[in-house]
Each structure stands twice: as structure tokens, then as C-alpha cells.
Amino acid sequence: MNQLPGIALQVLQSVLVVLVAPLVMGWVNICRAWLQNRSAPSIWLPYYTLAKLFHKDAVIANTASPLFRLTPYILFGCMWLAAGIVPVLATDVPFAPAADIIALVGVFAVARVFSALAAMDTGTSFGGLGARREMMIGFLAEPAMLMTLFTAAFISGSTQLPTIVETLAHREFAIYPSLAFAAVAFLMVLLAENARIPVDNPATHLELTMIHEAMILEYSARHLALIEWAVAIKLVAYMAIGFALFLPWGIAPAGDWSALPLALAALGAKLALAGTGLALLETLLAKMRIFLVAEFLSTAFLLGVLGMLIHFLVR
Amino acid sequence: MEPLSSPLFASLLAAVSWLVIAALALVPAGNAFFARRLAFPLGALIGLSLASFGLQSIWLHAEQLTLPLGLPDLPFHLRIDPLAGFFLLLLGSVSAGISVYAGGYFRTETAGRLALISLQYHMFLASMAFVILADDAYLFMVAWETMALSSYFLVTTDHERPAIRSAGFLYLLVAHLGAIAILLCFGVMHGGGDYSFDALRGAELTPFWATVAFLLAFFGFGAKAGMIPLHAWLPEAHPAAPSPVSALMSGIMLKTAIYGMVRVIYDLIGGVRWEWGIVVLAIGAGTTLFGVLYALMQHDLKRLLAYHSVENIGIILLGLGMSMVFLGFGHPLAGALGLVAALYHTLNHAVFKALLFLGAGSILHATGLRNLNDMGGLIRTMPKTALYFLIGALAISALPPLNGFVSEWLTFQTALQAPLLEHGVVRSLLPLFAATLALAGALTAMCFVKVYGIAFLGRPREVRHPAHARAEGGGHDAGSMEQYGMAWLAAGCLVLGLFPTSFLLMLNRVGVSLTGQGLSPEALESSWLWLVPTAPERASYSPIIFLLVVLAVVLITIRLVRGFYHGRVRVADPWDCGFPEQTTRMQDTADAFGQPIRHVFGPLYLMKRHLPGPEEANPRYSIKIEDRHWYWLYLPVARLADYASSKVGLLQRGRISIYLLYSFLTLIALLIFVR
Numbered sequence: 001m002n003q004l005p006g007i008a009l010q011v012l013q014s015v016l017v018v019l020v021a022p023l024v025m026g027w028v029n030i031c032r033a034w035l036q037n038r039s040a041p042s043i044w045l046p047y048y049t050l051a052k053l054f055h056k057d058a059v060i061a062n063t064a065s066p067l068f069r070l071t072p073y074i075l076f077g078c079m080w081l082a083a084g085i086v087p088v089l090a091t092d093v094p095f096a097p098a099a100d101i102i103a104l105v106g107v108f109a110v111a112r113v114f115s116a117l118a119a120m121d122t123g124t125s126f127g128g129l130g131a132r133r134e135m136m137i138g139f140l141a142e143p144a145m146l147m148t149l150f151t152a153a154f155i156s157g158s159t160q161l162p163t164i165v166e167t168l169a170h171r172e173f174a175i176y177p178s179l180a181f182a183a184v185a186f187l188m189v190l191l192a193e194n195a196r197i198p199v200d201n202p203a204t205h206l207e208l209t210m211i212h213e214a215m216i217l218e219y220s221a222r223h224l225a226l227i228e229w230a231v232a233i234k235l236v237a238y239m240a241i242g243f244a245l246f247l248p249w250g251i252a253p254a255g256d257w258s259a260l261p262l263a264l265a266a267l268g269a270k271l272a273l274a275g276t277g278l279a280l281l282e283t284l285l286a287k288m289r290i291f292l293v294a295e296f297l298s299t300a301f302l303l304g305v306l307g308m309l310i311h312f313l314v315r
Numbered sequence: 316m317e318p319l320s321s322p323l324f325a326s327l328l329a330a331v332s333w334l335v336i337a338a339l340a341l342v343p344a345g346n347a348f349f350a351r352r353l354a355f356p357l358g359a360l361i362g363l364s365l366a367s368f369g370l371q372s373i374w375l376h377a378e379q380l381t382l383p384l385g386l387p388d389l390p391f392h393l394r395i396d397p398l399a400g401f402f403l404l405l406l407g408s409v410s411a412g413i414s415v416y417a418g419g420y421f422r423t424e425t426a427g428r429l430a431l432i433s434l435q436y437h438m439f440l441a442s443m444a445f446v447i448l449a450d451d452a453y454l455f456m457v458a459w460e461t462m463a464l465s466s467y468f469l470v471t472t473d474h475e476r477p478a479i480r481s482a483g484f485l486y487l488l489v490a491h492l493g494a495i496a497i498l499l500c501f502g503v504m505h506g507g508g509d510y511s512f513d514a515l516r517g518a519e520l521t522p523f524w525a526t527v528a529f530l531l532a533f534f535g536f537g538a539k540a541g542m543i544p545l546h547a548w549l550p551e552a553h554p555a556a557p558s559p560v561s562a563l564m565s566g567i568m569l570k571t572a573i574y575g576m577v578r579v580i581y582d583l584i585g586g587v588r589w590e591w592g593i594v595v596l597a598i599g600a601g602t603t604l605f606g607v608l609y610a611l612m613q614h615d616l617k618r619l620l621a622y623h624s625v626e627n628i629g630i631i632l633l634g635l636g637m638s639m640v641f642l643g644f645g646h647p648l649a650g651a652l653g654l655v656a657a658l659y660h661t662l663n664h665a666v667f668k669a670l671l672f673l674g675a676g677s678i679l680h681a682t683g684l685r686n687l688n689d690m691g692g693l694i695r696t697m698p699k700t701a702l703y704f705l706i707g708a709l710a711i712s713a714l715p716p717l718n719g720f721v722s723e724w725l726t727f728q729t730a731l732q733a734p735l736l737e738h739g740v741v742r743s744l745l746p747l748f749a750a751t752l753a754l755a756g757a758l759t760a761m762c763f764v765k766v767y768g769i770a771f772l773g774r775p776r777e778v779r780h781p782a783h784a785r786a787e788g789g790g791h792d793a794g795s796m797e798q799y800g801m802a803w804l805a806a807g808c809l810v811l812g813l814f815p816t817s818f819l820l821m822l823n824r825v826g827v828s829l830t831g832q833g834l835s836p837e838a839l840e841s842s843w844l845w846l847v848p849t850a851p852e853r854a855s856y857s858p859i860i861f862l863l864v865v866l867a868v869v870l871i872t873i874r875l876v877r878g879f880y881h882g883r884v885r886v887a888d889p890w891d892c893g894f895p896e897q898t899t900r901m902q903d904t905a906d907a908f909g910q911p912i913r914h915v916f917g918p919l920y921l922m923k924r925h926l927p928g929p930e931e932a933n934p935r936y937s938i939k940i941e942d943r944h945w946y947w948l949y950l951p952v953a954r955l956a957d958y959a960s961s962k963v964g965l966l967q968r969g970r971i972s973i974y975l976l977y978s979f980l981t982l983i984a985l986l987i988f989v990r
Contacts, residue, residue: 054880061889063774065694068961073876077869084864095864097845098857099715102727106715114758120768120903123890128768128903135764136911139757146727146753150746159854183755205892218889222876294915303752306340312734312743 006094017083021232022046053225061122062096071118072226078111078259087274091162129164130214140297147304151182169248181307188300245281322372323395325379329365330444340433350433355418378386394450397828416800417559423545439465445966452501452510463490482551489548493538500531532579539572553621558676566669589643599632627664647832649732655822660722667710670804674704687905694771703801716858718811726850765908803931827950
């Protein structure tokens with residue numbers, strides 16, 4: 001069996017996701033500016049910001065250990081890996097058997113644990129505060145995410161994302177009520193995991209409400225750039241998981257190279273749509289109090305569990 | 316039978332050598348050279364050889380041996396089969412690391428104490444080997460009691476302190492409650508004939524008596540394993556014991572209870588019923604959540620680790636329970652998968668928990684601290700310990716590609732077999748237990764971020780603490796023996812995490828020997844690179860490829876960033892939002908880190924909190940969190956026992972004539988009944 005085209009596609013796909021991720025961020029910012037009646041920044045602004053950060057001198061706290069300097073690379077690596085597992089363009093991803101959806105959740109957990117550790121490393125008060133809140137969101141969001149993924153796994157009888165996509169994209173058109181519940185739960189988890197409104201506000205350094213920003217306060221220059229980039233990749237990876245589970249149409253089936261252009265177009269359209277939706281949600285909702293997040297995410301968890309139970313009832 | 320090539324004979328020899336070391340430690344009293352320099356390394360060597368005999372026997376047929384010892388007509392029976400071989404492997408390999416560590420840790424003890432510790436320590440190891448090798452109820456109980464007693468004396472090594480004596484008493488009490496249940500269980504299974512396990516296996520039990528035997532075995536062994544509500548001794552005894560002993564107890568002794576459970580339920584009683592599985596699952600889920608939620612509230616490092624042992628026993632029980640449900644409904648493939656997952660987690664927990672306890676011991680040795688709230692910044696003075704502890708912390712948090720993730724992944728895969736079940740309610744219950752596991756895994760990650768972030772990262776919290784004054788002026792890392800011990804276990808975490816397929820094949824042999832059925836052929840034929848629980852298109856995981864890709868991606872990133880951009884770095888004070896007044900006491904403490912948990916899960920705790928009022932001149936904040944089980948279970952039982960003994964005490968009149976009257980009445984009664 002010749003794996004070479006598959007591996008080429010795999011590399012192409014993950015590099016594409018890494019390169020496109022800041023563009024998606026830019027698009028979300030533009031949409032939000034439009035919706036809020038502001039004049040929009042350039043869609044390329046995230047790239048300029050990254051370039052600027054890469055060229056600055058890094059400032060490292062004198063209390064930091066080597067873990068602090070290594071963490072941005074681990075974060076970036078984990079997100080890049082996640083972008084490689086999820087079938088974004090085609091289901092023919094030779095790397096996918098090495099890590100299924102449970103391992104995918106594990107990759108995000110590794111990233112979260114390391115960023116929380118790095119936040120505590122400098123021994124500042126805001127670092128610990130951010131780490132604590134981030135881990136709280138983590139333990140609430142992770143089970144909800146797993147329940148959503150399990151619902152899809154039960155429908156397709158597999159925990160491999162390519163198999164799930166193949167099953168869900170090529171079924172006869174039928175509405176799965178369980179998937180509807182799972183989709184709502186997934187959306188809530190996506191908002192929480194990516195530090196978006198209403199759980200966290202990516203645009204502010206308001207000291208007492210920040211979560212993600214509190215963790216990365218001590219980072220600067222290239223380390224900060226890597227983290228910001230990783231955040232963008234994470235958002236795209238989550239959107240891609242959502243597409244794979246709930247909108248799998250357009251993803252090229254294994255070995256079908258002619259479907260790639262269509263897959264690329266479909267991906268662009270879906271990302272643009274998702275970005276607009278995200279901006280709309282962020283405009284309509286207000287950030288909630290930190291302990292309301294627990295209720296928000298336990299609702300997501302219960303919706304995930306309900307979806308799974310409904311699958312067993314209805315089938 | 317060739318005695319020298321037989322793993323059973325060799326294992327027996329190894330166990331006896333442990334006893335010999337135990338005895339030798341006492342002989343050269345006064346000159347503790349043997350106990351100080353030789354006893355523990357020799358014990359580690361024996362552990363290694365025992366592990367190799369265990370490994371060998373997994374691939375062989377079962378062997379039996381009868382020793383001409385014991386009571387008349389009740390000789391000792393020994394047997395080794397794949398299940399026993401697997402647990403010998405666990406005992407030998409994990410104890411090897413702990414023994415090397417103990418060789419360094421106990422070096423500073425006085426000669427007399429050292430000799431005693433060495434005696435009890437090796438006696439403890441030998442008794443665990445005999446528990447695993449025993450093939451009759453009599454030898455099993457003798458070994459089980461020796462294990463309980465030797466570990467009791469080890470727990471109370473520092474018996475000068477009253478708190479440690481009472482912790483030891485509680486341990487002994489619960490151990491004996493469990494032992495009584497196990498003894499009764501053997502009595503229930505006894506169907507005429509003798510008490511050898513062969514006879515117990517052959518006994519025909521009605522479903523009712525089989526269930527009684529199951530319940531007795533489950534609660535008897537569960538008391539030793541630390542499942543709720545019989546866990547209360549664990550968070551008391553583990554912090555009381557010296558660290559290598561905590562590692563032995565938490566890493567290995569709890570596992571002998573799992574061994575006993577599997578041996579009695581799968582092997583001796585046999586004919587597993589799905590209702591039993593539900594009981595195990597319910598208790599397992601409760602134990603898992605309770606353990607991790609209470610662990611998050613602790614600031615004593617060893618107590619925190621003890622609560623995590625409770626949690627991990629719960630995870631093992633979840634795997635076992637799922638396996639029993641599938642077996643009971645007649646799905647041997649999924650049943651074998653659950654058993655494999657549970658046993659894999661048993662081995663994993665032994666390795667990483669022993670490592671973590673040893674790390675806690677090194678911190679205690681180097682700084683004299685066990686309260687997390689006083690620690691901070693230890694990564695600077697103890698970089699090696701910090702590295703090993705990080706590996707253990709990531710492993711217990713079930714993060715890929717380390718070993719904790721593999722067994723939790725296998726447990727999830729077992730739960731995902733739920734659509735096989737015909738029973739609708741059970742089918743939808745199983746994923747809920749998987750949800751419990753997911754929640755517990757994420758909470759564990761939070762707890763170990765707390766432990767690692769507070770102990771090793773940041774800055775020392777109590778600058779006035781004498782230990783820190785010592786540490787600041789050129790503090791020291793763990794000694795070399797301690798480091799070798801931890802390095803061995805850390806390597807174990809990596810090997811178990813990266814090469815799961817070889818261990819899967821090994822555990823499959825155990826599954827086949829117990830249930831007659833192993834994993835699916837597709838799972839067994841997959842190459843060493845891929846871990847496949849049922850079929851490749853359903854699920855697979857390859858930790859090696861996973862690790863290589865992560866490493867490659869991280870290295871490429873570092874290379875690109877280094878290549879394209881200058882590497883100029885300035886070192887400055889931490890910024891912290893420009894906040895001017897920064898003291899080390901403004902960092903998060905262990906208690907502060909648990910605050911979101913107290914908020915979200917508040918009703919589950921018995922919390923006594925004092926918040927300072929606005930007018931208090933000397934404001935203090937205090938919080939006390941207690942275990943509810945003490946109030947609804949332990950204290951009422953204790954009061955009942957007190958009451959009953961005060962009533963029995965009425966019989967004691969202190970006059971000889973009254974006691975003679977009692978004897979006379981007893982004789983009369985016996986004559987009536989016996990005739």
C-alpha cells in the first residue's frame with residue numbers, strides 16, 4: 001500500500017491549518033467590528049501582530065524555570081498535532097489511527113496542563129489565579145466534550161475521526177436527535193475551551209475577570225507570538241471537529257484527489273460561516289460571572305449525556 | 316518437575332530469601348552494616364528476579380506445589396498461574412525501585428530502628444509474595460494477616476507520636492474487619508472437602524450463596540483496597556508511615572486486594588453475574604469521585620496522594636465492574652477487555668503512585684516540609700526530583716503518551732462497547748460511568764497542576780520557614796540511591812505508556828486463563844506499534860508515533876523560530892500587570908487552588924468555615940473539611956461498640972465464685988446442645 005500521497009496530504013493539511021488560523025481570527029475580528037458598528041481592522045492584522053512579536057526582544061521573569069520557556073513550543077506543537085488528527089480536507093489522514101478522539105481530548109489536556117503550570121511558574125498572583133480558573137473550566141469542559149464525542153462514536157461505532165466522518169457524511173439523510181443535543185453541547189464547550197465570550201473575553205486585560213490572559217501575562221515577544229498562534233490554531237481545530245461531527249459534507253473521501261478543490265471551497269465557506277456565527281454570538285452575549293461558568297458547562301455536560309441517552313432510546 | 320526451571324519454585328525461593336534478609340537484619344546487632352548497606356539493595360535484586368519469574372509464568376501453564384508445612388492435614392499449597400505471575404511481576408518490579416530508594420532513605424536511621432525497619436519491610440514484601448502464591452484459604456489468610464501486621468508495625472515506625480499510633484490502630488481495625496469478611500467468604504464457598512483453592516473452585520454454589528460470597532469478598536478485599544465507605548484508614552495511615560512504606564502500601568499492598576478480588580470473584584466463585592458488576596460499578600464510581608474531590612481539598616502532600624489512591628482504586632473497580640457486566644451478559648470479548656483495562660491500570664497505578672510517594676519522601680527529606688502551603692520553587696534546589704515528579708504527575712493525570720492514559724483509554728473503549736448489551740437500562744448506564752471517569756481524569760489533572768505548581772514552581776511561600784533558609788543556602792536534591800529508585804519507576808511510566816501492546820498481549824493471557832476467552836484476534840494480531848482494543852477500524856492508538864510526531868513538531872518549531880528570529884532574551888522581575896507590591900505570600904496556596912472546587916461541589920463536603928468580620932482587629936480565615944463518612948458510619952459504629960462492650964462488662968464482677976458459676980452454666984448449656 002502506498003502511503004506517500006496520504007502523507008503528503010497530511011502534511012499539506014496541517015500546514016494549511018497552521019497558516020490559515022490567524023486569517024480566521026482576523027475574519028472573526030472583522031465581523032465583530034462590523035456587527036458592533038466599528039470600522040474594521042485589516043483581515044491581515046493577526047499576521048502583522050505575530051510578525052511584530054517575533055521581532056521583539058523576549059523578556060523572561062527572573063523567577064521562571066526552564067518549563068516556562070519550553071511551554072510555548074509544547075502548546076504550539078500540541079495544537080499543530082491536533083490540526084493533523086482532525087480530517088479537515090480529506091478523510092485520508094494516515095496519522096489519524098495513531099490518535100483517536102479520546103487521544104485528541106488528551107492532546108488538548110496536555111496543552112492546558114502545561115499552560116497552567118507555566119502560569120504558576122513565575123510565582124505571581126495573577127498567574128496562579130489564571131491557572132486555577134483555567135483548570136476549573138478544563139475539568140468542566142473536558143467531560144462535556146467527551147460525552148459529545150461519545151455520542152458520535154456510538155452512532156458510527158468507532159472512535160476514529162475519519163471513520164466517524166465517513167459514516168456521518170454518507171448515511172441516508174436522517175435526522176439524529178442525539179446529534180442535535182451533542183451539537184449544542186459542543187458549541188458551549190467550544191466557547192469555553194477557546195476562552196471566548198460568554199466564558200472569557202479575549203479582548204481584555206480586565207484583571208479580575210480574565211482567565212486565559214491572566215495565564216500568559218508574563219509572556220512576551222516570540223513566546224507570546226507562539227501562544228497567540230496556538231490559540232488561533234486551537235480555534236480552527238475546534239471548528240474543524242465541529243464540521244467533522246455535525247457538517248461532514250464536502251470533506252473529500254479517502255483516495256479521491258479530484259474532490260479536493262471542492263473540499264477546499266467547502267472548508268472556506270464553513271470557516272467563514274462559523275467565524276461570522278462566533279462574532280454574532282460574541283456580540284449578542286455578555287461575559288458571565290466566573291461561577292456561572294460552572295452552570296453553563298454543566299448544562300453542556302448534561303446536554304451531552306442526554307444526547308447519548310437519546311441515541312440509545314431512539315435507535 | 317524440574318525444580319530450578321520452574322517459576323513457582325524460583326518465586327518461592329525469592330520470597331524465602333526476603334524472609335532470610337529480614338532475619339539477617341537482626342543478627343549483627345550493634346553493627347548495622349548489613350541493614351544499612353546491603354539489605355535493601357539485595358531486596359531490590361530479589362524483587363527484580365521475582366518479577367522475571369512472574370513474567371515467565373504468564374506464558375506457561377499453571378503449576379502447583381504442596382509444602383510439608385502448616386497444620387496437620389492442612390499443608391500449604393502453592394500455585395502460580397498467569398494471574399499470580401502478573402501480580403508477582405508488579406510486586407517484584409515496583410518493589411525493586413522502592414527498595415533501592417529505601418536503601419538511601421533509611422540510611423540516616425539509628426542502628427536499632429534500622430534493623431527493625433529492615434525486618435518488617437522484608438517480612439512485608441515476603442508476605443505479599445505468599446498472598447499471591449497461596450493456593451489454599453489457610454495459607455492465604457496466614458500470609459494476609461502477616462501482611463497486615465508487618466505493615467501495621469511499619470506504619471507506626473514513629474510510634475512516639477500519638478497521632479501516628481491512632482492512625483495505626485485505625486488501619487489495623489479496618490484491616491481486620493476486611494479479614495473477617497474474607498474468612499467468612501471462604502467459609503461460604505467451602506463445599507465439603509478441604510480448603511484448597513481447587514476444592515473451592517469445584518464447589519457448587521446456589522446463586523444466592525454465590526452472591527453472598529461475592530459480597531463478602533468484595534467488601535473484605537475492598538476494605539484493604541480503600542474503596543468507600545471503608546477508605547477512612549488510608550488518608551490516616553499513608554501520611555503516618557515513612558515514605559518508602561507509603562509507596563509500598565499504596566503501590567503494591569492495595570493491589571494485593573485487587574488480586575484477591577479478581578482471584579475470588581473470577582476464579583474461585585466463577586460464573587460472574589452482571590448484577591455484581593453493577594454493584595462494583597456503583598461503588599467504583601463513588602470511590603473515584605470521592606477520592607479525587609477530597610484529594611483536591613488537601614494541603615498535606617502525602618494525604619493528598621493517599622486520597623488519589625482511593626480514586627485510582629475506584630478507576631480499577633470501574634474497569635472490573637464493566638468487565639463483570641459484559642461477562643454476565645455473555646460478551647466475553649468486551650469482558651476480557653474490561654479486565655485487561657482494570658489490570659493495566661492496577662500496574663500503572665502501582666508504578667506512578669510509588670514514584671509520587673517517593674518524590675514526596677525526597678521533598679520531606681530535603682526540606683522537612685509536607686504542607687504544600689509552605690513549599691514553592693523546589694524545581695531550583697531539586698531539579699532531578701522535580702523531573703521525576705513531573706513524569707509521575709503527568710502519568711497520573713492520564714495525559715498521553717504516558718501510562719495512565721493507556722489504561723483510562725482502554726476503560727473508555729470498554730464502556731464504548733455498551734451497544735452490545737441487550738438490557739436497555741444497563742446499556743445507557745455504562746456510558747454514564749465513563750462520564751464519571753472523564754470527570755475524575757480532568758479533576759486529577761487539576762489536582763496535580765496544583766501540587767506541581769505549588770510545590771515545585773513559583774517561589775517559596777514561607778520565607779521565614781527554617782527549611783527554606785536551609786534550601787536557599789545551597790539546598791540539596793535527593794541522594795543518589797533515592798534518585799535511582801525514582802528513575803526506575805519513571806522509566807516504568809514511560810515504558811508502560813509507550814509500548815502498551817506487549818503488555819496487552821501479556822494481560823490477554825491472564826484474561827484467557829480466568830475467563831477462557833481473550834481479546835479479539837484482530838486486537839492480538841496488530842503490530843507492536845498499534846494498540847487495538849477490538850478492531851482497527853473501531854479504535855486504535857499508537858503512543859510511539861504520537862510522541863514522535865509531537866517531538867518532531869516541537870523541534871521543527873524551535874528550529875524555525877531560532878532560525879528566522881534573533882534569540883535575544885532579557886531577564887527581569889516578573890511583570891504581573893505592573894502591580895508594584897509583590898510578595899511571595901501573594902501566590903496561590905493549595906487551599907486557594909481548591910476554591911473553585913469547594914464552590915462547585917460545596918454540598919458534597921462537610922465544611923466548617925470561619926470568615927473574618929469587617930471589625931475584627933486580628934482577622935483570621937480558617938476552613939476545616941471533614942469526611943462525612945465519619946459521622947454517618949464510623950462514629951455510630953464506634954459508639955455502638957462502646958455501648959455493647961459496656962454491657963458485656965457487666966459480666967465482669969471480679970469474684971472468682973461468679974466466674975466459676977459462668978463456667979458451670981456454660982457446661983450445662985453445652986451438655987444440653989451436644990448431648
